Amino acid sequence: MGIIIAVISGKGGVGKTTAVANLGLGVAMNDKTCVVVDFDIGQRNLDMILGLENRVVYDMVQVMEGEATVKQALIRSKVNNNLQFLAASQSKDKSVLNSDKVYKLVKELKETFDYVILDSPAGIESGFEHTIEFADAAIIVVNPEVSSIRDADRAIGILDSKSQKVKDGEEVAKYLVINRIVANMVESGEMLNSEDILDILSIKLVGKVPEDKGVIDASNQGKPVILDKNSIAGQAYKRISARLCGKKVEMKNVEVSDSSLFTKIKGIFR
Amino acid sequence: MQSKQYSIKVYECSIEDETEFMLFFDVNYTLFKDHLILIHGDISDTIKEYLNSKSLTFLNNINLPKGRTRKALERDLAHEKRESEIDHIIAQTELVKLSNRLGNNLTVLDNMIRSGRELSVEGDLLLLNRVNSGALVKTTGNLIITQLVEGAIRCGGNFMMLTASHKANVIFHGVEVDNKFLVDKLSRVELKNNEIVITPVFKKEINWA
């Protein structure tokens, strides 16, 4: 029996899809079977980040409507056999999502894969609610920035009141990923640090990902950044993936930049 | 067995330039003479001779276990203790919930049921101890056993709560319950709509941090 992880954020553009692609691949690289599902109806993105956009034949709505089987719709990653992917529908009609059909789909995926990672749409509307509805765990992605954190808090609140698990009297495990950290800004007090963010959101931290130009490069090429050995963001995703697979990996302090003379002088004035 | 435990200091490196390496140790000898030198990558005979001549203890291409700090260990122990306390509270709550459903015809026992003993109870049973392999416990009603069951159980009630080992033979309402659902975890076995439903009392924890 696998676990269903919903990746949410509240605010858009903070790095959910990138996180889903990289953690999905990361988990696959740790020898677990994984399926990543794009729940963003009408806004297909996950396929491009994975570099699989030319292989989509059937999408998840067609599966839910019975026009295709899960097997027919699943696309295997070019890079790792343990990773498969289910594309979002390109139709604008959000009403195609209904709880029974979503349940049937995620249940079938849960029985086939060790990890089922769902890429939630931004916002807190029905698409988001359907993504979290049957989740066992949630990964909340934030940027160290006021709007992102505030919106994330809203999303967490809704998760805690509307998911099925919560209705059953249980709790959905919630973990935070802080994305796009710029070390020297944190050091100079221009960017919120992880401690403050954790204080405000009160959930456990599963990883910190530094800002890295390599991420854009990776999506340009359709090769998730975790494959780039020189990328600090890629390395961060590697660490987080290992944690998701139960390995104890020490938290790297990405909020501290490499020692430079200037940084040392600034330090004296703090 | 006579033994001692103590900490040592390690200097870990890989050699890029042999002359630089030897010069480094010439200059910093006093600082590192009591360290264990851990070298990654192959070392030439020149280096080996050098290190021996300086009486420097070294290891090559070995991954040393990096012990955790005392703080980290204490934190982990505290965490485990909290978790087992929470588990204990959850078990107690489940116990209370189910105890409330135990009928007036209730037998409460505190003693271990030893091998060879056959215990038959009319009505409900609350057993605050374990059942050894070779023992048999039969109830016409419901059953709660708080410690490990290794023997045979015949429960004719609507529910039971127990933890079984793989040796146990559990029959609920005339149906043999597969051990794998009960082993190592405290479970609630209930008759719901003519179906046997087994729910583990503790849910599988997701722990990534």
Added chain:
Amino acid sequence: MFLDWFKKKKSASVARDRLTIAIMSDRDGRNIYPFMDDMKAEIVEVVKRYIGVRGVEIHKEVDGEFEAISIDVLLDKNN
């Protein structure tokens, strides 16, 4: 220019304070413990078996990193 640098230095702490306030007001009335009603009912049930119960009040206290729930059971005077 030096003053600018000092101002920038504090912006993260300004952000933190603003966020804390905004989120506190966002959260007001949000059901943080969805199981509270069921829990209250069960507590009443258990206590009722031993002694008359008039009501149950549950309070949440936060003190730094500790969060506690305190439960007051109001007993029936007549038992």
